[in-house]
Amino acid sequence: MFDFIDLKISDIADVILVGVLLYQIYRLLKGTLAFHIFLGLALIYWVAILVKALEMRLLASLLGQFLGAGFVLLAIVFQPEIRRFLFYIGKGSGIGKDNFWKRLFGQVDTSSNLNDITAELVKALQNMSNTKTGALIVLVDTVEKAVFSQTGVSINGNVSSKLLESIFDKGSPLHDGAVVISGGKIMAAGCVLPISENPDLPKRVGMRHRAAVGISENLDADVLIVSEQTGKIAHAKKGKLQIGVPPQTLNDLILNALQRSI
Numbered sequence: 001m002f003d004f005i006d007l008k009i010s011d012i013a014d015v016i017l018v019g020v021l022l023y024q025i026y027r028l029l030k031g032t033l034a035f036h037i038f039l040g041l042a043l044i045y046w047v048a049i050l051v052k053a054l055e056m057r058l059l060a061s062l063l064g065q066f067l068g069a070g071f072v073l074l075a076i077v078f079q080p081e082i083r084r085f086l087f088y089i090g091k092g093s094g095i096g097k098d099n100f101w102k103r104l105f106g107q108v109d110t111s112s113n114l115n116d117i118t119a120e121l122v123k124a125l126q127n128m129s130n131t132k133t134g135a136l137i138v139l140v141d142t143v144e145k146a147v148f149s150q151t152g153v154s155i156n157g158n159v160s161s162k163l164l165e166s167i168f169d170k171g172s173p174l175h176d177g178a179v180v181i182s183g184g185k186i187m188a189a190g191c192v193l194p195i196s197e198n199p200d201l202p203k204r205v206g207m208r209h210r211a212a213v214g215i216s217e218n219l220d221a222d223v224l225i226v227s228e229q230t231g232k233i234a235h236a237k238k239g240k241l242q243i244g245v246p247p248q249t250l251n252d253l254i255l256n257a258l259q260r261s262i
C-alpha cells in the first residue's frame with residue numbers, strides 16, 4: 001500500500017509542474033496541424049508498448065527503431081513549435097522588453113495616448129468595412145516586432161485612419177500585405193504572414209483570414225481583418241477566429257491589445 005508519509009512537498013510540486021507543462025504544450029499545439037501529428041506520435045508510442053507486452057518481436061523491433069530516434073524526430077517535426085515555446089519562456093521573463101528597463105530606471109514614457117490611437121484604428125476599420133476594403137492589421141508588442149523586419153516596408157509612423165486607409169486602398173502596392181502596429185506606431189506595411197494549416201477553419205474564409213490565424217498561432221498577437229467580400233470585421237487571437245466583431249466591443253478589444261503591445 002502506498003505510504004503517504006513518504007510523500008514530500010517537492011513530489012507534489014513536481015506533479016503540478018509537469019501537469020502545467022503538459023497543459024501549456026496542449027494549448028500551444030491545440031488547433032494546429034502539429035497537434036494531430038503529436039496525437040499520431042502518441043498513438044505509435046502506446047502501440048509500441050502494447051506490441052512489446054504481447055511479445056510481437058518483429059513489429060516491436062521496427063517500432064523500437066522508430067521510437068529510438070524520437071527526440072530527433074520531435075525536434076524536426078515540431079521545430080516551429082519548440083522555437084515558439086522557448087520564445088514564450090524568454091518573453092515571459094519580461095527582461096527583453098524595452099519597458100522593463102524603462103520601469104527599472106523610472107523612465108516609462110506615458111506620452112502615448114492609447115485612446116486616440118484606438119479611436120483612429122476603430123475609425124479606419126469602420127470606414128474600410130463600409131467600403132468593403134480588405135485589410136489586415138497585426139498588433140504585437142515590441143519584443144515580437146522584429147519578426148516582421150524583413151517581410152515588409154518600414155513605415156514607423158503615427159497611427160491614423162487616413163494613413164491606414166491609403167495603405168489598404170486597392171490602388172496601393174501595399175494593400176495585399178499586413179500592417180504591423182507595435183508600441184503605438186505603424187512599424188511596417190505590406191508584410192507577408194504565414195498561412196494557417198488548421199483544418200478546422202471554415203472553408204469560406206479567404207487568405208487574409210487564414211494569414212491572420214497563422215500569425216496568431218505563431219505569435220502572441222491580436223489580428224484585425226476586414227473582409228473584402230462582406231465588409232465584416234474579424235479578430236484572430238491564439239489561433240482562434242471571431243468573424244463579425246460587434247461594434248460595441250471593437251473599441252475595448254483594440255484598447256486592450258494596444259496596452260499589451262506598449
